Each structure stands twice: as structure tokens, then as C-alpha cells.
Amino acid sequence: MAEPLPLFPLGTVLFPGMLLPLHVFEERYRALMRDRQESDPIFGVVLTRQGREVADTPEIYRVGTAATLVAAGRYPDGRYDLVVRGGGRFRVLAEDWGASYLVAEVEWLGEPAGASPESDELAGLLSEVTRLFERFLDAFELATSTDLPREDLPTGPNDLAYALCARLPLDTWERQRLLEATSDRDRLVDLATILRRERDLLVTTGVGGATVAHPGAHFTAN
Numbered sequence: 001m002a003e004p005l006p007l008f009p010l011g012t013v014l015f016p017g018m019l020l021p022l023h024v025f026e027e028r029y030r031a032l033m034r035d036r037q038e039s040d041p042i043f044g045v046v047l048t049r050q051g052r053e054v055a056d057t058p059e060i061y062r063v064g065t066a067a068t069l070v071a072a073g074r075y076p077d078g079r080y081d082l083v084v085r086g087g088g089r090f091r092v093l094a095e096d097w098g099a100s101y102l103v104a105e106v107e108w109l110g111e112p113a114g115a116s117p118e119s120d121e122l123a124g125l126l127s128e129v130t131r132l133f134e135r136f137l138d139a140f141e142l143a144t145s146t147d148l149p150r151e152d153l154p155t156g157p158n159d160l161a162y163a164l165c166a167r168l169p170l171d172t173w174e175r176q177r178l179l180e181a182t183s184d185r186d187r188l189v190d191l192a193t194i195l196r197r198e199r200d201l202l203v204t205t206g207v208g209g210a211t212v213a214h215p216g217a218h219f220t221a222n
Contacts, residue, residue, distance in 0.1 A: 003025040013175035132195035157184035
């Protein structure tokens with residue numbers, strides 16, 4: 001069933017479970033934050049096409065992620081610093097720019113595994129992707145002479161896939177493609193391909209994607 005959800009178009013992708021700091025300065029999104037703090041703290045984050053966050057009516061991708069306010073601080077001039085956590089995914093069915101900010105009719109998307117969680121195929125994919133991520137970290141440390149923190153990774157297919165999506169040095173279009181994947185299996189297969197590519201780049205050239213960092217290591221400004 002479709003339901004209304006205020007949307008915050010950004011130049012980045014929010015994944016389920018991911019923490020994302022935001023700096024809100026544009027007036028229409030200040031209004032969104034005020035309204036959300038007074039009612040329901042959930043809104044949607046969607047990726048803008050070609051980074052046009054501040055256009056009057058930016059063009060957006062149709063699949064986004066719910067965001068729940070974890071922490072909020074307001075400056076005297078009305079700007080906000082926020083931390084949000086990604087929740088469920090949704091698909092935008094219709095847009096309404098009648099208010100000062102975008103409100104969309106959305107349908108919520110499930111998280112099908114694409115195979116039984118107990119299947120040999122999915123178990124093999126989980127093991128392979130975890131191993132490939134460790135090899136990628138080894139190659140990154142060798143290429144950059146740095147020591148990265150080795151956190152315990154989730155063991156479930158859904159949680160593992162999204163945890164790696166949030167951590168890996170990916171282009172924005174790749175992040176959106178991974179968010180839109182229709183099953184855990186498809187997302188893990190894509191991640192395995194990406195991990196092999198990034199490790200090979202590090203081994204052969206010493207250069208990979210963007211610096212690996214905790215997803216909360218930088219602010220995104222609207």
C-alpha cells in the first residue's frame with residue numbers, strides 16, 4: 001500500500017543500517033527537519049541525478065531508504081547538524097512538490113534473499129564475499145602503508161551486504177545499483193565482482209577507489 005513520505009534528495013546513497021551525518025542549510029529542508037521533529041522522525045533519502053541537490057525540483061532516482069533521526073543539533077541561524085540511520089527501502093510512485101519540500105507516495109520494498117538462507121549457494125556466497133573483503137583490506141593496507149580497523153562483520157546475508165556497501169569505495173552509481181538489487185543473492189554477487197576488481201587495482205597499480213573510511217567520517221551537505 002502506498003503512503004506519503006517526505007523526501008530529502010542528496011548526492012549520496014544511504015543504505016539500511018548505515019549511519020550518515022548531514023548538514024542541513026537549505027530553507028526547505030530546514031522546514032522538513034522542523035516538521036519531522038514535531039511529528040514522525042522518519043523521512044526518506046533519495047539520490048539526485050547528476051548531483052542536483054539544490055535545484056528547484058531535482059530529478060531523483062526512484063529507489064531510496066528511510067532515515068530515522070539519531071541525533072540532531074540546531075544552530076542559532078536555523079541550520080542543523082544531524083545523524084540519521086538507514087531503515088527500510090522504498091520505491092517512489094509519485095512526487096508532490098506542492099509543499100516547501102518534496103513529499104512522495106512510496107511503496108515499501110521487502111528484502112528477499114533470492115535463495116533460502118540455509119542454501120549451500122547463499123552460504124558459499126557469504127563465505128566468499130567475507131574472504132574477498134579481507135583480501136581487499138590486506139591489499140589496501142599494503143598499498144597505503146596503513147592499518148585499518150578490522151571490525152566483526154555481520155553474518156546474515158542482508159546485514160553483511162549492506163555493511164559492505166556502506167564501507168567500500170564505490171562510485172555513486174554503483175551504490176545506487178546495489179541499493180536497487182532485488183535480492184541479497186544478487187547484491188552479494190555484485191559485491192564479489194567489485195571486491196575482486198578493487199583488489200586487483202590495488203595490487204597492480206597501488207590505487208583503488210576512494211579511501212576506505214567509516215561511513216560516518218564525513219558530513220553531507222544538502
